[in-house]
Amino acid sequence: xxxxxxxxxxxxxxxxxxxxxxxxxxxxxxxxxxxxxxxxxxxxxxxxxxxxxxxxxxxxxxxxxxxxxxxxxxxxxxxxxxxxxxxxxxxxxxxxxxxxxxxxxxxxxxxxxxxxxxxxxxxxxxxxxxxxxxxxxxxxxxxxxxxxxxxxxxxxxxxxxxxxxxxxxxxxxxxxxxxxxxxxxxxxxxxxxxxxxxxxxxxxxxxxxxxxxxxxxxxxxxxxxxxxxxxxxxxxxxxxxxxxxxxxxxxxxxxxxxxxxxxxxxxxxxxxxxxxxxxxxxxxxxxxxxxxxxxxxxxxxxxxxxxxxxxxxxxxxxxxxxxxxxxxxxxxxxxxxxxxxxxxxxxxxxxxxxxxxxxxxxxxxxxxxxxxxxxxxxxxxxxxxxxxxxxxxxxxxxxxxxxxxxxxxxxxxx
Ligand code: UDP
Numbered sequence: 001x002x003x004x005x006x007x008x009x010x011x012x013x014x015x016x017x018x019x020x021x022x023x024x025x026x027x028x029x030x031x032x033x034x035x036x037x038x039x040x041x042x043x044x045x046x047x048x049x050x051x052x053x054x055x056x057x058x059x060x061x062x063x064x065x066x067x068x069x070x071x072x073x074x075x076x077x078x079x080x081x082x083x084x085x086x087x088x089x090x091x092x093x094x095x096x097x098x099x100x101x102x103x104x105x106x107x108x109x110x111x112x113x114x115x116x117x118x119x120x121x122x123x124x125x126x127x128x129x130x131x132x133x134x135x136x137x138x139x140x141x142x143x144x145x146x147x148x149x150x151x152x153x154x155x156x157x158x159x160x161x162x163x164x165x166x167x168x169x170x171x172x173x174x175x176x177x178x179x180x181x182x183x184x185x186x187x188x189x190x191x192x193x194x195x196x197x198x199x200x201x202x203x204x205x206x207x208x209x210x211x212x213x214x215x216x217x218x219x220x221x222x223x224x225x226x227x228x229x230x231x232x233x234x235x236x237x238x239x240x241x242x243x244x245x246x247x248x249x250x251x252x253x254x255x256x257x258x259x260x261x262x263x264x265x266x267x268x269x270x271x272x273x274x275x276x277x278x279x280x281x282x283x284x285x286x287x288x289x290x291x292x293x294x295x296x297x298x299x300x301x302x303x304x305x306x307x308x309x310x311x312x313x314x315x316x317x318x319x320x321x322x323x324x325x326x327x328x329x330x331x332x333x334x335x336x337x338x339x340x341x342x343x344x345x346x347x348x349x350x351x352x353x354x355x356x357x358x359x360x361x362x363x364x365x366x367x368x369x370x371x372x373x374x375x376x377x378x379x380x381x382x383x384x385x386x387x388x389x390x391x392x393x394x395x396x397x398x399x400x401x402x403x404x405x406x407x408x409x410x411x412x413x414x
Contacts, residue, residue, distance in 0.1 A: 006045045006110040011119035014084045016054040022262030022292040025084050027232045028319045029139045039391035041065035071097045087118050095125040110402050117158055120165035133401040135171040140316050143186050149313035151235035163187050170401045173197050175317045195397045198338050199317035200390035206299055206326035208375045214304035224257040225368055228305035230320045233263035233270040236313040238355045240277055245360035247281035261290045261301050302327035307367045311355040312336050325382040328375030332363045347373050348381045
């Protein structure tokens with residue numbers, strides 16, 4: 001294991017790792033940034049996470065050696081919490097605030113790790129000014145969203161910015177091979193700078209428990225086949241199709257229930273649209289909206305379920321797949337994120353042919369016919385994804401860029 005201790009500026013600008021996870025702009029990336037930072041801190045590295053989201057204290061210590069810094073508080077320069085839509089125009093000012101924090105607190109960073117394109121843009125500015133390596137994780141790519149989902153139309157500004165980041169960053173961390181090929185072919189990122197490291201899972205939190213006890217705890221029926229969805233209600237997640245699939249399964253006489261965890265608050269358009277769909281299909285008794293559930297309380301939901309379904313058009317990481325399997329619950333997913341890598345057909349789940357309602361129905365019906373494998377066998381398919389090992393793999397990338405800077409300018413003292 002590498003013993004070099006690093007000071008890392010972690011940029012998570014549009015979404016706070018302590019934000020309301022499960023809502024529109026706060027999902028897997030927040031969990032990723034929080035867990036990665038926690039484990040980096042545990043390994044002795046120092047991490048300053050910078051965000052413009054939320055309205056918490058200007059600076060808080062989240063874990064040993066891990067600080068969360070709200071840039072919005074800095075001298076009132078940015079006003080209060082720019083929304084994600086306002087951020088692109090304000091990125092130069094965000095960099096000014098970041099730079100001013102670094103100078104006034106006399107911080108020296110070994111490297112910058114940016115998350116999502118908005119942070120990537122600021123990461124490029126910081127790299128240039130601070131002469132400091134820049135590692136980036138896109139989380140999702142605009143060109144891929146636009147290609148893979150008819151529900152998305154990412155703007156040219158994001159596309160152009162991602163191209164620029166691909167041209168300038170020192171290292172790219174992507175979760176799967178597929179995404180590596182895509183940023184190489186579409187954005188021209190050099191293969192030698194791309195590292196494939198999947199997302200992680202907290203194997204101590206996401207543990208198997210008794211299924212009946214979990215259902216009793218959550219007040220869920222014990223005699224139905226329980227389908228679970230966990231995540232945001234973003235259009236590309238295709239939760240609407242899952243609701244339609246449940247209606248069709250019930251019309252075939254199958255006793256299924258659907259639990260939806262996450263999503264925006266009651267009264268928001270995304271939530272209302274799903275409630276209206278459930279009501280139109282007369283599923284009021286079959287679809288349960290659990291709302292946003294804190295990570296600590298999620299294991300009971302995964303454990304209560306017979307299958308966790310992820311019908312998305314596109315995912316980069318797909319953390320919920322790892323979490324479900326860590327609890328010993330099989331999954332049914334489209335070929336997104338880590339799914340093709342971890343799903344062992346008929347053992348820990350199934351890869352859906354597509355997210356058309358008919359394919360969701362046949363995939364879930366197939367799972368209903370398959371004898372469930374032993375919980376330990378299911379869990380064993382994701383034990384290599386525990387956060388400590390994933391964080392170590394990320395450190396290897398940091399060290400590679402920190403010691404042999406790709407640009408002579410990077411060796412200058414900061
Ligand atoms: N999540 C949560 N509470 C909720 C809904 C989701 O904690 O109510 C978490 C979930 O456990 C997972 C993350 O949000 O860690 C979603 O990550 P994923 O990679 O599956 O999807 P993304 O949000 O990145 O599209």
